[in-house]
Amino acid sequence: MPPVRVLYWFRTDLRLTDSPAVKAALDLAPSALYPVWCWDPEYVYSHNVGVNRFQFLLDSMNDTSAALTRLNPKSQLFVIRGSPRTLLKDLLLKWEISHLVFEEDKSAYGRVRDASVSATAASAGVKVVTRTGHTLWDTEAIVAKNGGHPTLTSETLMKCVDKLPNLEPPIPAPNSIPPPGPLDLALDRNYHPVSRPVDRNARDRTAEVTVYDTFTGPHADFAVPTLEELGMPPATTPYRGGEAEGLKRLEAFCSNEIAVAKFEKPKTSPAAFLPPQTTLMSPYLKFGCVSVRYFHKRVQDIIAKHKRGSSGLPVNLPGQLYFREMYYAAEFATPCFDRIRGNPICRYINWSLENVYDADGALVVPRPVSDDAEAEMYFERWKEGRTGFPWIDALMRQLKHDGWIHHLGRHSVACFLTRGHCFVSWERGLEVFDQWLIDWDPCSNPGNWMWLSCSAFFHSYFRVYSPIAFGKKWDKHGDLIRQYVPELKNFPAAHIYEPWKCPIADQRKAGCIIGKNYPKPMFDEKARKEHCLERMKAAFALGLKGDDTKVLDGSARRELDEADAATVIKSAATSPVSGAKRKQASVADMFAAKGGGGGSGSSSSSAEKMQKISAAADQAKSRSGGSRALDTKEGGNEALGDM
Numbered sequence: 161m162p163p164v165r166v167l168y169w170f171r172t173d174l175r176l177t178d179s180p181a182v183k184a185a186l187d188l189a190p191s192a193l194y195p196v197w198c199w200d201p202e203y204v205y206s207h208n209v210g211v212n213r214f215q216f217l218l219d220s221m222n223d224t225s226a227a228l229t230r231l232n233p234k235s236q237l238f239v240i241r242g243s244p245r246t247l248l249k250d251l252l253l254k255w256e257i258s259h260l261v262f263e264e265d266k267s268a269y270g271r272v273r274d275a276s277v278s279a280t281a282a283s284a285g286v287k288v289v290t291r292t293g294h295t296l297w298d299t300e301a302i303v304a305k306n307g308g309h310p311t312l313t314s315e316t317l318m319k320c321v322d323k324l325p326n327l328e329p330p331i332p333a334p335n336s337i338p339p340p341g342p343l344d345l346a347l348d349r350n351y352h353p354v355s356r357p358v359d360r361n362a363r364d365r366t367a368e369v370t371v372y373d374t375f376t377g378p379h380a381d382f383a384v385p386t387l388e389e390l391g392m393p394p395a396t397t398p399y400r401g402g403e404a405e406g407l408k409r410l411e412a413f414c415s416n417e418i419a420v421a422k423f424e425k426p427k428t429s430p431a432a433f434l435p436p437q438t439t440l441m442s443p444y445l446k447f448g449c450v451s452v453r454y455f456h457k458r459v460q461d462i463i464a465k466h467k468r469g470s471s472g473l474p475v476n477l478p479g480q481l482y483f484r485e486m487y488y489a490a491e492f493a494t495p496c497f498d499r500i501r502g503n504p505i506c507r508y509i510n511w512s513l514e515n516v517y518d519a520d521g522a523l524v525v526p527r528p529v530s531d532d533a534e535a536e537m538y539f540e541r542w543k544e545g546r547t548g549f550p551w552i553d554a555l556m557r558q559l560k561h562d563g564w565i566h567h568l569g570r571h572s573v574a575c576f577l578t579r580g581h582c583f584v585s586w587e588r589g590l591e592v593f594d595q596w597l598i599d600w601d602p603c604s605n606p607g608n609w610m611w612l613s614c615s616a617f618f619h620s621y622f623r624v625y626s627p628i629a630f631g632k633k634w635d636k637h638g639d640l641i642r643q644y645v646p647e648l649k650n651f652p653a654a655h656i657y658e659p660w661k662c663p664i665a666d667q668r669k670a671g672c673i674i675g676k677n678y679p680k681p682m683f684d685e686k687a688r689k690e691h692c693l694e695r696m697k698a699a700f701a702l703g704l705k706g707d708d709t710k711v712l713d714g715s716a717r718r719e720l721d722e723a724d725a726a727t728v729i730k731s732a733a734t735s736p737v738s739g740a741k742r743k744q745a746s747v748a749d750m751f752a753a754k755g756g757g758g759g760s761g762s763s764s765s766s767a768e769k770m771q772k773i774s775a776a777a778d779q780a781k782s783r784s785g786g787s788r789a790l791d792t793k794e795g796g797n798e799a800l801g802d803m
């Protein structure tokens with residue numbers, strides 16, 4: 161029998177407790193175990209990753225490396241700087257590896273990469289062993305139980321998992337591991353990307369990237385890189401990665417068993433991030449520092465112990481984990497999940513700012529400047545936390561600084577940017593979250609953006625989060641605002657959510673003049689909300705999805721823009737005119753001029769179309785119970801009360 165020599169390829173499973181793939185590697189009883197991380201140039205340059213997420217990843221890698229060394233002083237996480245697609249084959253040959261073992265990554269990106277690496281390994285005569293460990297259930301099996309379709313409600317998900325075998329109990333961390341074999345690596349290729357791709361993270365770098373100057377680190381010790389090697393300044397997030405830190409956080413949360421048993425997501429405060437409000441486990445799940453199955457078992461055991469008065473699905477903690485499963489299974493079965501164009505589950509809405517694609521369907525980068533200057537301005541001010549709505553600004557600044565905000569805070573800012581007020585495409589918001597979130601995830605991020613923008617999963621578009629009342633309900637004194645918008649820290653509580661209404665004498669006393677030290681609101685929020693509701697109504701009535709030919713050839717956009725223009729003509733005489741309305745009125749003028757049959761003819765046919773659309777949407781709204789009812793299947797981590 162040839163000796164068993166295993167290369168364990170770590171990716172989004174930076175842990176040793178309850179890792180089915182680590183167990184599979186050890187079950188092979190290898191004489192040598194090489195725990196490897198490939199520091200992929202694609203991640204460094206082509207993915208949209210901000211400094212906080214890089215820091216969290218480096219923390220997690222260092223923690224795994226230290227844990228491996230504790231289990232065997234000769235072991236560590238062997239970090240090699242290069243693409244797994246090219247590098248792994250050389251490692252397999254040099255180290256005479258018999259088995260390549262890794263945890264499955266079922267995302268669209270992961271599937272393609274893993275298939276290419278597996279094929280390369282097989283061609284080198286190496287056996288490939290994979291296990292599911294990033295999700296509770298095998299995503300592919302869930303989709304198969306759903307007839308190959310994406311799971312669009314948590315109820316559907318539960319029906320599918322009911323047909324799957326029961327979850328296995330978590331696997332304890334190993335007590336020891338074999339050492340690696342010889343580590344000499346006379347690698348002769350240059351793994352530094354010769355033609356470096358567009359650097360999407362250039363904006364965060366303050367120095368040159370030096371991480372690829374060597375294969376095995378500046379001291380040839382396979383060390384975990386540093387932020388300096390990535391050309392990045394120190395991170396600002398207070399959250400540190402790693403299995404030890406993640407398990408500590410989970411235990412701290414679980415120490416209050418009653419709170420665990422009674423947890424109801426919609427009743428947690430978007431302004432709080434300490435237990436028992438929320439677990440803050442998402443970045444640890446994202447990087448696999450904590451096993452989702454271990455987390456699930458831990459809370460299920462507590463719930464079983466305190467059955468009386470415990471909360472139920474979908475609002476309890478297991479329910480939250482099932483939302484994650486739902487998005488994973490939805491992503492698996494949906495082409496173009498992270499964009500509108502070509503996405504069969506995503507409703508088409510004619511957002512004022514949307515992504516532009518070339519004839520082959522590729523995103524146009526750099527992005528052309530939109531001709532809707534107002535929408536561009538809304539987007540920029542949203543991103544910078546300068547909208548003039550302190551609740552929104554506090555959350556956006558918290559997101560940028562800390563890399564994490566509460567789920568219901570994400571609801572607030574996502575609703576505000578998209579269907580609630582700015583009418584900017586969710587694709588633009590997704591990109592900002594992608595850059596800033598430490599827990600960014602290819603399934604949960606697009607999935608939740610589609611939910612919040614009422615593009616998929618959730619459809620009650622007439623339920624809009626107030627940028628004033630919602631925060632006030634949870635944080636009357638405005639502590640979150642005082643912390644993240646220091647300009648307002650001395651503002652009287654009575655006016656902190658609407659500082660523009662504060663008497664000038666009090667503004668002076670608080671040391672902050674609105675319009676000078678802190679912006680005035682960028683629009684009349686009520687008028688904007690009405691404007692967006694009308695546009696959502698039209699899009700819902702048209703009822704197209706991202707893969708419809710009318711979306712792909714641009715005619716859906718024209719049709720909805722015409723309908724919007726007609727609405728403005730209809731309402732111009734009665735509605736308060738915000739800047740945005742003026743802009744729409746000019747769109748209406750353009751339409752009238754283009755119509756050929758003269759202004760009045762065009763606008764009346766358009767108005768008729770709008771009337772039909774509007775009536776259909778009203779019917780849909782009354783069928784679903786109007787603005788007060790919320791389909792419980794859609795709820796679960798929605799704030800069900802006052803929005």
Ligand SMILES: Cc1cc2nc3c(=O)[nH]c(=O)nc-3n(C[C@H](O)[C@H](O)[C@H](O)COP(=O)(O)OP(=O)(O)OC[C@H]3O[C@@H](n4cnc5c(N)ncnc54)[C@H](O)[C@@H]3O)c2cc1C
Nearest residue numbers: 438439440441442480481484567570599600601604605608
């Ligand atoms: C616009 C938007 C974008 C989001 N992007 C991401 C993302 O990129 N990555 C990410 O992990 N979560 C994302 N979420 C979901 C959610 O906000 C975070 O998972 C949550 O804030 C994590 O906090 P927690 O760990 O304290 O959650 P808890 O309430 O303690 O829940 C426990 C775990 O359940 C999972 N979970 C809970 N709610 C959701 C949900 N709605 N979707 C998916 N998983 C959920 C998370 O893994 C979470 O750690 C997004 C939500 C919104 C509204």
